[in-house]
Amino acid sequence: MPSRRRLTPEQRRDELMDAGAQLFGERAYDEIAMEDIAARATASRALMYHYFPTKGDFFAAIWKRAHDRLLAELRIDPGEPVRTAVYRALAAHLDFYQAHTPLVLIANRSALAADPAVRGPVNADLETLCERILDACGATGHTREIASTALTGWIAFIREVCVEWLERRHLSRDEVLRMCMAVLDATAGAHLALTAPPQRLDASAPSGVSSASRVRRIHSDRS
Template sequence: MPPRTRMTPETRRAQLLDVGEAVFGEGRFEELSMEDIAAAAGVTRASLYHYFPTKADYFAAIWQRAHESLGATTQLDDCETVRDWIVEMLTGYLDFYSRHVQLVLIANRSSIASAPAVREPIADNFRTLCRVALDTAGARGRRRRLAEAAFAGWIAFVRETTLATLVDGAMTPKDNLAMCVATLDATVGAHADLDRRIRGRA
C-alpha cells in the first residue's frame, strides 16, 4: 500500500469544515456532540477540539467561511452602481440561505444563536459590506453616520424577513427580495448616493 499522506493543518481544518457543514445541514444540531462530529470526520475528539474549542466555535467557522465565499462571488467592478452591487450581494446571500435553511436556523434559532463566536464574525462581514458600499457611494460626515445606522437597521430587517420567508413561510422569496430592496432604498438610500456609478464603469 502507498504511504498515507499526512494532511497539513490548513487542509485538515478545511476538511473538518466540510464535514461539519454536511452534518449540521442534516438538522440535528442540538443533539450532536463533538464526539459524534469527530466520528463523522474520522478524527479523534481531541483533534477536533484542537481546531475548534467549542461547538459554537465550530459552527461559527463554517458560517464565516460560507459568507466569505459569498462575498467573493460578486465583484464591485462587475456592477454599474453601488445599489446594483448591494442588490447582487443580497441576492447571493438570500439564494445561499434558501439552500441552507438548517444552517440559517442554527445561526438564528438554536442554543448558540446569541453566542459571540457565532454573531461577531457575521456582524463583521456586514460591517465590511457597509464600509465598502458607503466608501464607494462617497458618503461623508453626518450623512455617513446616518447611512451607517440605516445600514445596520437594514441588515436586521433582512434577517427577520428572511427568517419569516424561509422558516415561517410568511412570504415568497420574490416578495422578500423586493421588500428588502425597497427598504434599502428608503433607509440607506435616503442618506447615501446608491446610484453613484462605480469607478471604471462610467
C-alpha cells in the first residue's frame, strides 16, 4: 500500500476544507458531522478538531477562503469608467454566488448567519468594494459621507436580492445584475462620478466615517 504523501499544515488544512466544501454542497449543514468530513478527507477525527474546534469554525474557514479568493480578483483598472469596474465586480460576485450556492444559503439562512466568524468575511469583502468605489471616484468630505451611506444600503439590497434569487430561481442572472446596477445609479450614482475614469486620492486625505464601519454597524444591529 503506497504511503500517504506528506503535506504541510496549510496544505492539509486546505485539503480538509476542500472535502468540507464538497460535502456542504451535497447535504444540509445540520446533517453533517465532523466525523463525516474527516471520512471524506480520509483524515482522523482528531486531526479535524486540531485545525477546527467546531463545525461552525470549520464552515467559517471555508467561507472566508472562498471570499478571499473572490476579493483577490476585484480590481479597478485605470482608464475605464468606475461603473464598468463595479459592473465587472458585481458580475463576479453573482458568478461566485451561483458556484457556491449551498455555502451562500448556509451563511445567510441557517443558524450560522449571525455568527461573527461567518459574517466577517462577507462584510470585509463588501467593505473593501465600497472603499474602492469611493476612492476611485475621489469622494471626500460630506459627499463621501452621503455616498458611503448610499453604498451601505446598496450592499444590503444586493445581499437580500441575491439570496432570494438563489432560493427561488425566479430571475435570470442578467436581470439581477441590471437591477442591482440600476439601484447603484439611483443612489450612490447621484453623488459619485461613476462614469468617469478612477481618480487618485492621497492616502492621508480625510474620508470621514468609512463605509466599512457602516457595513459592520448595520449587520451588527441585524444580528
